[in-house]
Amino acid sequence: MNKELPREYLRFNVLERTQHIVLFTTFLLLAFTGWALKYPHVEQSQWWIRMWGGPKTAGIIHRVAGITMLIDFIWHIVYMVRKILSGRIRFHKDTTLIPMPKDLTDAIKNMMYFTGASREKPRFGRFSYIHKFDYWAVFWGMAIIGLSGLFLTFPVEASYLFPAWSVNWIWDMISIMHSDEALLAIVFILFFHFYNEHLKWDKFPMNTVWLTGKITLKEMKHEHPLEYELEFGEKEGDDK
Amino acid sequence: MRRVCLIASLWILVLCLADSAGGSTFGCLACHSAMKGKIKAEKGLVDVNVDSEKYSQSVHGGIDCISCHKQFGANPHQPQAQGDIPADVAALASNMSHKAKVDPVAVAACAECHGDIYNSWKESIHGMNIIDKKQSAGAVCTDCHGSPHYILPKSDTASPANRVNVVKGCGECHEKEELAKEYGFGTHILERYYESFHGKKYILGHENAPTCVQCHGYHDIRKWDDPKSPVAWDNRMETCGKCHEGATKKFVTAITHKPIGKDNPVPYYFEKGLILLLLGTFLFIVGHVLLETYSEIRDRFFRKGKEEHHE
Numbered sequence: 054m055n056k057e058l059p060r061e062y063l064r065f066n067v068l069e070r071t072q073h074i075v076l077f078t079t080f081l082l083l084a085f086t087g088w089a090l091k092y093p094h095v096e097q098s099q100w101w102i103r104m105w106g107g108p109k110t111a112g113i114i115h116r117v118a119g120i121t122m123l124i125d126f127i128w129h130i131v132y133m134v135r136k137i138l139s140g141r142i143r144f145h146k147d148t149t150l151i152p153m154p155k156d157l158t159d160a161i162k163n164m165m166y167f168t169g170a171s172r173e174k175p176r177f178g179r180f181s182y183i184h185k186f187d188y189w190a191v192f193w194g195m196a197i198i199g200l201s202g203l204f205l206t207f208p209v210e211a212s213y214l215f216p217a218w219s220v221n222w223i224w225d226m227i228s229i230m231h232s233d234e235a236l237l238a239i240v241f242i243l244f245f246h247f248y249n250e251h252l253k254w255d256k257f258p259m260n261t262v263w264l265t266g267k268i269t270l271k272e273m274k275h276e277h278p279l280e281y282e283l284e285f286g287e288k289e290g291d292d293k
Numbered sequence: 294m295r296r297v298c299l300i301a302s303l304w305i306l307v308l309c310l311a312d313s314a315g316g317s318t319f320g321c322l323a324c325h326s327a328m329k330g331k332i333k334a335e336k337g338l339v340d341v342n343v344d345s346e347k348y349s350q351s352v353h354g355g356i357d358c359i360s361c362h363k364q365f366g367a368n369p370h371q372p373q374a375q376g377d378i379p380a381d382v383a384a385l386a387s388n389m390s391h392k393a394k395v396d397p398v399a400v401a402a403c404a405e406c407h408g409d410i411y412n413s414w415k416e417s418i419h420g421m422n423i424i425d426k427k428q429s430a431g432a433v434c435t436d437c438h439g440s441p442h443y444i445l446p447k448s449d450t451a452s453p454a455n456r457v458n459v460v461k462g463c464g465e466c467h468e469k470e471e472l473a474k475e476y477g478f479g480t481h482i483l484e485r486y487y488e489s490f491h492g493k494k495y496i497l498g499h500e501n502a503p504t505c506v507q508c509h510g511y512h513d514i515r516k517w518d519d520p521k522s523p524v525a526w527d528n529r530m531e532t533c534g535k536c537h538e539g540a541t542k543k544f545v546t547a548i549t550h551k552p553i554g555k556d557n558p559v560p561y562y563f564e565k566g567l568i569l570l571l572l573g574t575f576l577f578i579v580g581h582v583l584l585e586t587y588s589e590i591r592d593r594f595f596r597k598g599k600e601e602h603h604e
Contacts, residue, residue, distance in 0.1 A: 093496035094487075108499035167584035169591070183581075190574075205490070209537050212544035220546045225553055225560035228490065233567045237574060245578040254589050 058285060061267040070266050072129050076191070079122035084239050086115040091232050119202050126195045147178030147279040152189070156182035178279040187246055194238040201231040321358045322348075336394045347443045361402035361441065379405070388424050392433050403434045403441065413513040430472055437462055437511075456504050460486070460495065463505045485550040501536070508532055 065073070086105050089098035105111035136142045146153060158175075160182045165171035175181075180188070204211040204227050215223050250260045255272075262268055274281045326345035331338035348354055359366045363378045378386075378398055385401035386393075393400040404411035414420045419431035438444055438454050445452040453462050464483045466472055473480045486492040486505070494502035506514075508524055515522035523532040529545035537544065553560045 089497060090490075090493050093493045098497065102497050108494055108497040109501070112494075112499070164581075164584065167588040169588075208547070209539050209541065209544050212541060212547060215543070217543060217546075220543060221549065221551070222557060222559040224547045225557070226563050229560060229564050229567060233564070233571060237571050240575060241578060244582060248582045248585070253585075254593060 058270060061269055062273050062284070063266055064262055064268050065266040067266065068132065070263060072125055072132070073263055075125040076122065079118040079125065080238075080242070082114060082118040083122065084235070086111040086118070087235060088239075091236065116206055119199065119206070122195065123199045123203070126199060145283065147283050148180070149178075150180050150185060150188055152182075152185050156185060176278045177276065178283075179277055181276075183245075183249055187249070190241055191238070194234055194241075198231055198234045198238065201227045201234075205231060318357050334395050339395050341395075343442050351443045352446055353441055353444050361399045362396055363402060364396070364398045385411075389433065391427060391429055392423055392431075399441075400433060400435070407434075410512050416515075417510075417513045418516050418519070419514060430466070430476065432466065436465070457498075459504050459506060460492075479550065479552070481552045482550040485552060489548075503536065507535075 089102040089105075089111070090108075092098055102108050102111055105114060133142075144151075146155070159177065162171065162173070162175040163182075166174050208224075212220070250256055250263075251258060268276075270281070270285075322343060322345045325341060325343050326348075328342040331340050333339075363382065366377050382398060382401050382405055385404055386397040389400060390397035414434075415424055419433075422428045422431040423433065435441060437459075439452070447454050449455060450457050452458070460483065467478060468480050468483055470480055472478075487496065491503050495504060509517075510523050513521075515525075517524045519525060520527065522528065526545075530540050530542060533540040533545045533548070551557055553564065555561060
């Protein structure tokens with residue numbers, strides 16, 4: 054009955070995987086070269102910045118990585134828009150990345166399961182609320198940090214854009230935005246993303262989906278039951 | 294024997310030459326490089342000892358003591374010693390005697406060799422406050438450059454005028470509450486500079502990061518509302534333009550040392566809001582991860598196999 058079922062399911066194609074690789078390489082470079090500038094008073098910042106070739110070189114690496122990340126970001130948006138316009142992505146409540154009311158109830162259900170208040174795990178679609186949070190946090194971060202970073206890289210050009218009544222505070226705001234949001238992004242990735250994709254029992258040392266793009270059907274059934282049912286049907290998929 | 298005579302006469306010659314070049318310096322330093330403690334003078338305790346080794350290594354190391362301490366030219370320890378003091382130095386010395394702890398002539402003597410710098414300094418807000426208004430606040434040469442005995446080239450990182458020390462040097466006065474109150478400048482200026490991108494890069498050792506003097510000038514430094522100040526509104530485009538090519542009027546208004554506070558509400562509340570967002574997100578992710586870790590351990594060890602049947 055389930056002989057026709059493949060053993061693996063392609064979750065991310067090679068373009069999507071490339072986007073992710075460019076994203077995290079530039080992310081790491083940006084975090085490493087920007088960190089010392091956020092805390093210059095700390096003694097360790099001095100040797101850390103020297104490891105990146107000194108403040109001048111680190112600044113160049115930071116700018117090149119930043120622009121590369123923004124290009125990656127734009128590529129991703131164009132890619133998604135084209136996919137949507139050509140009909141290759143159709144909205145379905147169980148496969149969408151758009152936050153849905155179900156995500157909130159899933160989060161509450163999951164918390165109840167964690168604490169033991171409930172014995173029932175929420176059943177996720179293609180993207181759980183955790184994935185959506187991860188995705189949109191990075192999306193928002195790239196927009197905010199990327200934009201403020203561009204302003205800081207080209208301050209003279211950026212000054213044309215701001216109205217005269219904002220000049221007294223806009224630059225303070227942009228600096229705060231860039232540095233605080235960056236801290237948020239780093240802590241978020243280090244804690245949430247690393248736990249969910251690297252440290253979790255089933256995932257340690259890492260979820261290999263970023264390399265192969267594939268997950269096993271068993272994993273899919275376990276982690277994305279709603280998508281599994283949508284793709285392979287509930288009855289056929291029941292291999293017990 | 295002839296050889297010994299030759300060496301001896303050469304040695305005497307060297308001694309004679311050294312004496313004519315060093316003049317009184319050796320004599321003064323015989324005592325003044327071996328003195329411990331301080332001497333009570335009219336204006337408090339004074340250190341009259343000179344580290345002869347550091348002195349000889351300084352750029353002024355080859356200069357006689359009496360080149361600057363002119364009034365000690367004759368008999369240095371006579372109360373009303375009067376050496377050969379040029380009239381202009383004497384006049385300047387009496388004009389800035391309130392800045393000198395012991396020897397106003399020596400303080401004024403810098404101007405003799407560094408006349409061009411003295412001329413631009415006396416036009417500065419520091420110079421005018423001392424010479425014209427007879428105030429004690431304001432920097433004279435030694436306040437920024439350190440003791441003339443040990444003065445080093447500006448390129449030496451040990452020099453107080455070197456870029457690695459200059460900001461701290463300005464802060465010596467510009468962070469002082471009482472001076473800030475009297476002259477109406479803010480004590481937060483250095484703090485705000487250190488928080489800015491310019492200041493952060495400076496701390497990390499970026500060689501292009503501007504210090505105070507790159508924007509405000511140094512010897513002829515003026516208050517920002519003086520039309521001759523490089524940070525006066527009309528001059529800012531040129532000053533900022535040194536690094537930020539094409540700086541416009543709108544661009545140059547951006548930089549202030551205004552503190553982020555309730556009187557500057559937009560960034561103040563914006564930052565507060567962002568911190569709230571940060572803390573909220575941290576709380577959520579930390580809580581989520583910790584709870585999930587707990588449930589994973591529970592499922593693995595205490596509910597073996599059961600979690601598979603989640604339907």
